[in-house]
Structures are given as structure tokens and as C-alpha cells.
Amino acid sequence: MIRAGIRDALDRIREDFPAREDLKILLSLCDPDEMGYLHATACIVRNTYCQERIALRALVEISSVCKNSCRYCGLNRYNREASRYTMRDDEVMQSVRLAAKQGFRTVVLQSGENGCSSQAIAQLISQIKQEFPVAVTLSLGERPWEDYLAWKQAGADRYLLRIESTDDELYRSLHTDRALSSRMECLEQLETLGYQVGSGIMVGLPGQSISTIARDIQFFAEKQFAMIGIGPFIPHPQTPLAKAKRGDLNLTLNTIALTRIVTKYPWMPATTALGSLQRDYRKEGLQAGANVIMPNFTPQCYKNQYVIYPNKQSKTENKKSLEQLARRVGLSIDYGRCDSLLPGWA
Template sequence: MIRQCVHDALDRIQSSFPRIEDLETLLGLCDPDEIRYLHATSSSVRNDFCQERVALRALIEISSFCHNSCLYCGLNRYNRKASRYTMTEEELLQCVESAVKQGIRTVVLQSGEDGTATESISQIIALIKRTFPIAVTLSLGERSYDDYHAWKLAGADRYLLRIESTDEILYRNLHTDRTLSSRLDCLEHLRTLGYQVGSGIMVGVPGQSITTIAHDIQFFCEKQFDMIGIGPFIPHPQTPLAESPPGDLLLTLNTIAVTRIATKYPWMPATTALGSLNRDYRIEGLKAGANVIMPNFTSHHYKAQYAIYPNKQSKTESRKRLEQLATRVGLSIDYGRCDSLLPG
């Protein structure tokens, strides 16, 4: 039996700006019937506002160098055991071509914050856009307004920059050389420049609470991001958080579901992190309201070196396998660009 408070909380967050207490109620659900009801509601909201489909974004990890020292990330500059690489232009284009041959119309170029020259990235973007009829998403971290502007002029369509936490103290505890204010400034710059903008959080980092997550979801509602990525924290053995427990799977799935219901329109991935636990939980992510799969098209000899967290799911998946993932939850693959769904 579903408690009346759950019905009421769901009704309220669908019809108005969500209250913290309603978000906390839904995030903390642990009764199996109530969880199924929450996730079914989320799937229904996704289908109503985004259609019954899954978008594909080809992930290409172009460099594992990073100047940052984020406490949770295996690419942090203090990890002397990390393997470092930077793809050549030829290697990158081969990865893009492989994705296009599978019918994928969006690539995501991701790297650590390695300080690559602005013009080099601009040249890569322009070359991809001249060669292939696809959307280009960047996930290159914090850069200046002028850098973002140059990349937009070169043809970049989207940018992913996870907020990680809207709690200033928690953010400072996780990032020794970054501030929440600079992250917020970057997100504003990207929106001003006309990017389709994505953000998101990890669930389960030390110091995070359900209330923290509830405030993050309010932030997502306020900013109306085009894309929101939510995945579990997975501790990396060569980081200061190595001995911390991993993020709770149920809370991660509830966070996806509640975020979907509250925000309605974003493209939300069943993240690679969900596929990198003791088994592949991306199906559960789709059932909770996600509608994006990000198959990894990084060159095979580099995949293991891009180790943000251990045991990362990085197997190249066939078109048939991706379609099967979608079919298992009653969805179909949309092989278009799948641009922003936000009204207006």
C-alpha cells in the first residue's frame, strides 16, 4: 500500500516548484511497493514529456591528463599511478567515424582539465563538423568565457559540466583547487553563449545527505538544464576517498526518478557508473526515468587508462546490444541528434 504522503509529495512536485520536505520524502523511500510506484511515475513522466525513446551519445575520452586534485577522481594530478595519454587528431576522428557508422549522431568529447590550447580544440570541433553530420558535445571542465565562445563559434553544440554539489562546504571538501562560485559562473557562461547545457551530481560522496541532494534537485529545477547526469560515487583506490563506501544504488535510482519527475524535460543518462558496479544497472536507471545511453567509443588501448573510478564499464557495444537495452524497458532507440526538449 502506498502511503498518502507519498501520493501527496508526488502530486506537489509535478505541479509546482518542489519543496525540500517532499523531495526528502521521495528520495528516502525504501519500501519496495513505494519504490516501484515512484519509478513507474518517473517513467510515465519521461514518456509524456520526452517520448518513449532512448538517445545515444558516443563517449570519446580524448585525454587523461588533468591539472585538478578532486578528491574522488582517479585522474587527479597527485595520482602517480594514473596512466596518461592524449589522443591524436587521427585517432579521435577514427573514434568519431566508428560511432557514426553505428548510426549515432552525437559525440561527447571528454577529458581531464589538461590545459589543451583553445585553438587546438576549436580545430578538432570544426574538423568533426565538416566531416560528419553530427552534434558535438564537450565535457572539458572549467574554462574561460573566451574559450567557451571560441568553441561555440567552431561548431560545438552542447557542454556537460556537473555541479557535483550546490552545498558550498561539501563542494570545497571535495575540490581543493576549485570553488562552487567558479562552477556556477561557467554554467552561466555556457547558457549565455547558447550551448545546450548539462549538469549533474554523484550520489553518495562523503558528507552528502538526502537534504543536500534535495537542494541539488531544486537547483536543477531552477536552472532548467537540457541534460542532467546522475550516477553513484565509486571510490578510486588511488584517491583520498579510497576507503569511503560507494554510493547507495537505491538512493541513486531514487535521485534519478525524483529529478525526472521534478524537471520533466532533460535528457538523463543511465550513466556509465551505473554500468560499472557489481553488475550493469543501466536497465534500472532507464526504469527510473533515464533516457540516454552513452556507449564508449574511446580507442580500445586508451579505455582502461581513463580511470575516473575503477572497473569502469568500457566495452564497445554493438547496435543490436544497445537496441536490446532500450527494448527491455519498452523504449526504442532514437538515432537522431536528440537536441534539447525544453519548451521555447
């Protein structure tokens, strides 16, 4: 039984800019029928604006070196137990080659911040674009304008830079040496340079509230990113937040669903974090409106060294298993580049 107030709130956020109070009501849903109604609505929106398909992104974690001290991340510079590596170019190319051979048309190069020099990244992008018919997505953190420009000129197509929270006080509590304004400036620079830009948040961070998440969703509705990643907070044992409570699954799924409903167009991954809980919940993420899977193509010798959070799902999945997952949720795999779906994007 779906309460009339829930239907009304959902109708309002579909038709107009979402009010925070409506978002808070819908984020708090825990009744299975009402959650199912919310998630089914998100899937209708996804299928209408993005088609009934899943995009594939091949993830390659090129370096675990990071200069930052983010309190939630296992790669933070104060974690003396973290293993540090930087892949050689030939190792990265081999990973991209393997992904391209399996039909992937997007590769995501991810690293800790300042794990690689700007010139090295530019050369790597150029080499990838010359050899393979793939889109290159970067997830390398906050960098100077000059780096973003050099990488775009080298052929990079997209950039992922998660805000984690739009609450300035919460952001400062998580990033002792960073300001939210700096991250916002980087996002604006990336858009100006013509990147397809993605962002995202973690759900369940210490100090985060339902109201905070509602404000994040309003931010996504206003900015209209090409990609939005939402996953649960998972505490890492070698971080200051080691004893914090893990993010709630239902709240994470509701956040995915509401973000889908109010933004309509973005590519939204069923994140690796969803696949790293008690069991793999990526299917539930897809059933809440997500439409991207990011299999990990990092070489096996490095996978266990890129530990942002514990028990990270990192197995390399084959096409058969991915297609089976898609069929289980009534979708098909799109092996194309799957560029931005935002209106006006050429």
C-alpha cells in the same frame, strides 16, 4: 501498499516547485512497492515530455591529463599511478567515424581539465563538423570564456559541466583548489553563449546528506538544464576518498526519478557509473526515468587509462545490444541528434 503520505508528496512535487521536505521523504524510500511507484511515475513523465525513446551519445575520452586535485577522481593530478595520454586528432576522428558509421548523431568529447589546448579543440570540432553530420558535445571542465566562445564558433553544440553538489562546504571539501561560485559562473557563461548545457551530481559522496541531494534537485528544477547526469559515487583506490563507502544504488535511482519528475524535459543518461557496479544497472536507471545511453568509443588502447573510478564499464556496444536493452524497458532507440527538449529551444 503505497502510503497516502507518499502519494500526496509525489502529487505536490508534480504540481508545484518541489519542497525540500517532500523531496527528502521521497528520496528516503526503500520499500520496493513505493520505489516502484516513484520510478513508474518518473517514466510516465519522461514518456509524456520526451517520448518513449532512448538517445545515443558516442563517448570519446580524448585525454586523461588533468590539472585538478578533485578528491574523488582517479585522474586527479596527485595520482602518480594514473596513466596519462592525449589522443591524436586522427585517432579521435577514427573514433568519431566508427560512431557515425553505426548511426550515432552525437559525439561527446571528454577529457581531464586542461588536457588539450583551446586551439587544438577548436580545430578538432571544426574537422568533425565538416566531415560528419553529428552534434558535438564537450565535457572539458572549467575553462575561460574565450575557450568556450572559440569552441562554439568552431561548431560545438553542447557542454556538460557537472556541479557534483550545490552545497558550498561539501564542494570545497571535494575540490581543494576550486570554488562552487566558479563552476556556477561557467554554467552561466555557457548558457549565454548558446550551448545546450548539461550538469549533474554524484550520489553518496562523503559528507553528502539527503537534505543536500534535495537541494540539488531543487537547483535542477530552478535551472532547467538540457541534460542532467546522475550517478553513484564509486571510490577510487588511489584517491583521498579510497576508503569511503560507495553510493547507494536505491538512493541514486530515487534521485534520478525525482529529478525527472520535477524537471520533465532533460536528456538524462543511465550513466556509465550505474553500469560499473556489481552488475550493469543501466536498465534500472532507464526504469527510473533516464533516457540516454553513452557507449564508449575510446580506442581500446586508451580505455583502461581513463580511470575516473575503478571497474569502469567501457566496452563498445553494438546496435543490436543497445536495441535489446531499449526493448527490455519498453523504449526504442532514436538515432537522431536528439537536441534540447526545453520549451523555447530552437
